[in-house]
């Protein structure tokens with residue numbers, strides 16, 4: 001793979017991405033970063049390339065990056081509580097974060113890494129200085145708290161933004177729940193993602209406190225043109241994700257209709273859930289049980305009614321007097337065929353927090369989904385939380401809901417319309 005020409009590499013990397021969304025950056029960046037050559041680009045198990053020079057534009061004036069963008073390999077997700085009650089402070093924060101994200105997505109530091117004055121404090125923490133943009137995207141979300149009585153923005157509140165109701169099987173921990181604001185950094189290098197969140201949190205000091213965070217790896221959903229990755233239960237995840245642009249238009253983006261705030265046009269809603277897996281229990285269950293839980297085969301990822309991964313599941317097929325796909329399997333409960341056509345764009349990541357107090361592996365899924373109506377998640381999770389066979393092996397321990405504004409044009413900042 002390392003013998004590929006630069007143009008070939010860029011062609012592969014850019015496949016399936018909307019026009020203008022990706023800028024392949026040439027060698028020799030500002031800021032002294034080393035330029036990548038072919039040897040820097042490792043081929044991975046699934047044959048995809050990781051090109052650390054891929055840059056996603058920030059000032060698109062349409063959708064924020066990090067939603068339809070082909071899913072990167074690593075994430076750092078963090079939510080924040082606003083410590084100010086000043087509307088102006090919030091405005092300054094969003095403007096500073098926007099300028100910072102634009103720099104970071106271009107692979108540039110947010111301040112001087114090497115101040116010339118010996119007593120100067122570096123404006124950028126420096127750990128991503130030589131790493132390139134690495135496909136970084138940082139996606140901002142506004143939680144319900146932004147529109148409470150602190151900032152006088154109630155009349156600008158996105159129509160469907162409200163705290164999620166208590167859902168069946170919720171085992172939410174307060175310290176892993178909520179947040180006035182969220183930032184999700186996704187990148188093909190974990191240090192680039194970590195650096196972005198660290199430096200944005202630093203830019204927000206005095207205005208926000210950190211609330212909860214998850215560092216995720218090994219993307220756990222497939223987007224258009226991507227090989228399907230696997231979650232920590234070993235199953236392919238994302239086979240039937242929302243991938244086609246027409247589906248994304250229909251189920252993900254807000255278009256200013258249905259009484260939605262005009263300033264949210266081109267935006268979306270995001271639900272994040274930290275879902276812990278009881279890994280040891282899962283690992284000791286037999287393959288038949290595992291496949292019945294999901295309604296798919298483990299190796300191929302085929303629906304139990306078919307043979308190949310992308311065979312359309314047949315929820316009516318009966319084998320030996322029983323449904324081939326158990327009605328309480330995860331896919332039977334979640335499929336659009338059985339939910340009045342509801343679809344959400346899943347963009348999750350695996351996570352690990354090491355081991356817990358009992359010495360068991362502490363790991364699971366950072367479930368992240370985008371949709372133009374949060375009730376889609378509520379309806380699906382009401383069903384899944386009530387009867388999903390998977391419940392024996394998982395617990396939803398963290399949760400957040402956010403309105404995701406559209407991306408600004410050059411010279412503007414995220415959420416600027418709130419202050420008009």
Ligand code: HEM
Nearest residue numbers: 231235236237238239240275331334335336365380381394
């Ligand atoms: C740890 C928790 C979860 C795991 C391990 C998991 C895993 C999977 C797997 C392996 C599939 C089949 C492959 C695919 O089509 O992507 C799937 C499908 C799906 N999951 Fe999950 N999932 C989890 C949580 C959730 C939650 C919380 C929701 C929404 C409330 C959800 C919604 C869906 C949907 C909509 C599908 C597609 C079903 C279809 O159209 O066939 N999942 N999930």
